[in-house]
Amino acid sequence: MQRRHFLATAAASAAMGVLLPGCERAPRALQGRFTGIDMARGHQLRDWLQTGNLPAPTVVRRAPVIIAGGGVAGLAAARSLRLAGVNDFALLELEDTAGGNSRGGVVSGIACPLGAHYLPVPGDDAREVQDLLEELGLRRRVAGRWQYDERHLCHSPQERLFFDGEWQEGLLPVQGVGEATLAQYRRFALAVERESKAARFAMPALKLWGTKQPLAPAHQALDAITFSVWLAQEGLDDEHLLWYLNYCCRDDYGAGTDRVSAWAGIHYFASRHGFHAPGDAVDEARESVLTWPEGNGWITHRLAEPLRTGGQLRTATSVLRITESRHGVHVDAFNHATGSVERWQAPRCIVALPVFVAARVVQSPPAFLAAAAQRLQWAPWLVANIHIDSPLTDRPGAAPAWDNVLYADPTAGGLGYVNAGHQRLDVGAAIAGPTVLSYYQALGDVPDARQQLATAPWQQWADAALTALAVPHPDLRQRATRVDITRYGHAMSIPVQGTQSFLSQIGLQRLSGKRKQLSNGEQAAWIPTPATARLAFAHSDWSGYSVFEEAFTRGHGAGLVAASA
Numbered sequence: 001m002q003r004r005h006f007l008a009t010a011a012a013s014a015a016m017g018v019l020l021p022g023c024e025r026a027p028r029a030l031q032g033r034f035t036g037i038d039m040a041r042g043h044q045l046r047d048w049l050q051t052g053n054l055p056a057p058t059v060v061r062r063a064p065v066i067i068a069g070g071g072v073a074g075l076a077a078a079r080s081l082r083l084a085g086v087n088d089f090a091l092l093e094l095e096d097t098a099g100g101n102s103r104g105g106v107v108s109g110i111a112c113p114l115g116a117h118y119l120p121v122p123g124d125d126a127r128e129v130q131d132l133l134e135e136l137g138l139r140r141r142v143a144g145r146w147q148y149d150e151r152h153l154c155h156s157p158q159e160r161l162f163f164d165g166e167w168q169e170g171l172l173p174v175q176g177v178g179e180a181t182l183a184q185y186r187r188f189a190l191a192v193e194r195e196s197k198a199a200r201f202a203m204p205a206l207k208l209w210g211t212k213q214p215l216a217p218a219h220q221a222l223d224a225i226t227f228s229v230w231l232a233q234e235g236l237d238d239e240h241l242l243w244y245l246n247y248c249c250r251d252d253y254g255a256g257t258d259r260v261s262a263w264a265g266i267h268y269f270a271s272r273h274g275f276h277a278p279g280d281a282v283d284e285a286r287e288s289v290l291t292w293p294e295g296n297g298w299i300t301h302r303l304a305e306p307l308r309t310g311g312q313l314r315t316a317t318s319v320l321r322i323t324e325s326r327h328g329v330h331v332d333a334f335n336h337a338t339g340s341v342e343r344w345q346a347p348r349c350i351v352a353l354p355v356f357v358a359a360r361v362v363q364s365p366p367a368f369l370a371a372a373a374q375r376l377q378w379a380p381w382l383v384a385n386i387h388i389d390s391p392l393t394d395r396p397g398a399a400p401a402w403d404n405v406l407y408a409d410p411t412a413g414g415l416g417y418v419n420a421g422h423q424r425l426d427v428g429a430a431i432a433g434p435t436v437l438s439y440y441q442a443l444g445d446v447p448d449a450r451q452q453l454a455t456a457p458w459q460q461w462a463d464a465a466l467t468a469l470a471v472p473h474p475d476l477r478q479r480a481t482r483v484d485i486t487r488y489g490h491a492m493s494i495p496v497q498g499t500q501s502f503l504s505q506i507g508l509q510r511l512s513g514k515r516k517q518l519s520n521g522e523q524a525a526w527i528p529t530p531a532t533a534r535l536a537f538a539h540s541d542w543s544g545y546s547v548f549e550e551a552f553t554r555g556h557g558a559g560l561v562a563a564s565a
Contacts, residue, residue, distance in 0.1 A: 071100025104297020113295025254379025527557025
């Protein structure tokens with residue numbers, strides 16, 4: 001028995017004695033706030049750009065390379081610069097900490113995610129991510145085989161679904177469904193396998209893009225229609241299957257099957273571990289995920305720390321404008337600590353900003369950037385971190401898991417919650433002690449969601465989260481002490497139909513000169529990177545959807561472009 005399974009079994013056994021209804025308590029006065037994202041800074045930048053009243057710079061600084069944006073792509077670009085021997089650069093980040101959608105936070109002393117909360121074990125297409133994990137000590141070769149550190153793999157039980165009044169193992173509805181439903185599960189599995197054979201899928205998807213034919217014809221056909229249209233063409237109409245697929249799309253892409261392309265719907269499964277109908281054999285090692293109490297903030301903190309100590313990381317700094325000329329790049333940035341504008345001069349700049357922001361701050365933007373900003377769509381997102389001081393009463397069925405999803409109406413955007421205490425190694429504290437439940441809402445299909453995020457008080461979002469989770473946990477309001485709300489107005493690009501066909505034709509610039517080996521042994525391989533003479537663009541937006549593998553690989557590639565120029 002693997003160690004994480006042993007720990008989980010012990011935890012489940014301990015839970016039998018504590019997850020019983022206790023003495024009822026009256027709901028307490030709930031504490032909370034908006035946290036994580038400084039929306040006022042983003043809106044100030046938006047207002048300045050709309051009016052054109054940008055402050056003038058008062059100081060001039062210089063560096064060989066400037067990185068605009070400190071999300072996963074910007075941090076990856078900084079790492080590849082350092083590996084290529086370029087240590088003199090500056091990374092400018094609007095927020096007080098780097099990490100973008102992959103930052104972690106603390107609520108009542110307990111670490112929890114503010115956004116992305118896991119990383120699937122990467123396949124061989126994600127070699128850059130594999131190298132990072134090896135560098136961080138998360139994987140190593142033992143007796144000729146790669147092994148991942150059991151402490152960081154998600155402990156069992158990994159996931160469960162609240163369905164028909166009970167918890168069941170796994171997220172695919174199976175308990176009490178009929179043979180017709182099971183038959184459609186099997187048909188969908190065969191359809192995913194068929195599409196995978198017609199043209200290969202990969203994660204990251206950009207590894208399949210070439211210079212002559214960026215997207216295979218079979219992929220172009222899938223990209224031309226929505227996932228819901230494709231499902232209808234396949235005769236797949238079972239309500240349980242459709243709910244599950246809609247959940248998967250909202251979870252990874254921020255919007256449901258009516259908006260994302262059929263390519264994205266198939267890619268969700270085919271690029272990683274396929275789709276398994278009940279009873280199919282499952283490769284557990286391939287489907288494992290890495291996770292931490294603070295989510296992917298565990299990774300971004302380690303990417304940012306050497307930049308903070310080395311002086312390259314400049315947080316609380318809003319990029320106002322990026323001007324490219326024949327002789328170099330000027331980057332004007334507002335320092336929120338000093339209240340002044342700094343002008344950075346550099347031969348090269350890596351623009352690791354969301355596409356819609358990059359199109360506003362880059363002066364005379366290249367045609368491909370302006371076109372991408374017009375074509376792409378973004379999903380709002382919300383994370384509610386709920387601190388509870390004692391275990392919740394649980395409905396019957398499967399034991400508490402790391403990922404807990406509710407079979408419910410998706411119109412409110414709810415995706416369920418992860419338990420920040422699930423990875424604790426002290427089993428007693430993991431079960432009996434306080435913890436934080438991170439509840440996620442994907443709001444890409446909710447009308448006026450972005451406006452609601454900007455105007456509704458935090459209490460409204462907290463109440464919505466508590467109401468949703470009170471169905472499986474009726475005593476949640478008695479246990480909750482604090483709810484911190486993190487808002488993302490433009491959390492991720494939605495891969496709507498036509499997105500891949502459009503983006504795959506951008507950024508087919510190869511590295512100049514010969515490939516060279518980086519300081520850690522990696523090879524400086526060519527990665528499709530949108531670029532001009534002095535600007536290299538890096539963000540998951542250029543892949544059309546937001547996952548760690550895409551953002552990191554794009555940042556890595558942009559860093560190599562800047563280092564080789």
